[in-house]
Amino acid sequence: MFKNHEAKAEHLLQLACYMKARGVRKGMLLYDSKNTNDYIIYTLTLTKKKWLTIKSWCENVVTQMDRKQLPPVAEACHNGNYLFGRCMFKDFCFGKMTPQELERKVYAGFSGVEELWAEHLLGIDDDDPAE
Numbered sequence: 001m002f003k004n005h006e007a008k009a010e011h012l013l014q015l016a017c018y019m020k021a022r023g024v025r026k027g028m029l030l031y032d033s034k035n036t037n038d039y040i041i042y043t044l045t046l047t048k049k050k051w052l053t054i055k056s057w058c059e060n061v062v063t064q065m066d067r068k069q070l071p072p073v074a075e076a077c078h079n080g081n082y083l084f085g086r087c088m089f090k091d092f093c094f095g096k097m098t099p100q101e102l103e104r105k106v107y108a109g110f111s112g113v114e115e116l117w118a119e120h121l122l123g124i125d126d127d128d129p130a131e
């Protein structure tokens with residue numbers, strides 16, 4: 001949660017994706033404030049317009065992956081801040097490799113989103129108890 005008491009945009013996007021996957025129109029986001037021990041609840045109504053915006057963003061991500069490109073470093077990520085400190089990829093994002101070297105490393109052996117998707121769909125058993 002930001003200091004101005006608004007929900008983080010990426011958290012709302014994440015919630016919207018879960019809502020879409022479950023076919024739910026209204027959702028809640030619960031923040032547990034470590035500073036004040038308060039709970040803050042945000043509600044989200046998933047409209048068609050919001051979903052189309054999210055869908056477009058997802059399609060851009062898939063296109064970027066198919067082109068074997070990496071997204072830009074997150075603006076909110078800086079050496080020393082919480083996001084940076086918790087991320088397992090920080091040595092890559094802030095390391096010595098050029099963006100081109102990094103893309104080659106990340107996408108080594110990657111044959112495309114469609115192939116990856118099909119590969120994992122084939123791995124799903126209809127009778128899987130985890131479903």
Ligand code: SF4
Pocket residue numbers: 072073074077078083084087088089090091093094
């Ligand atoms: S270090 Fe992690 S959080 Fe920061 S930009 Fe890279 S991937 Fe994103």
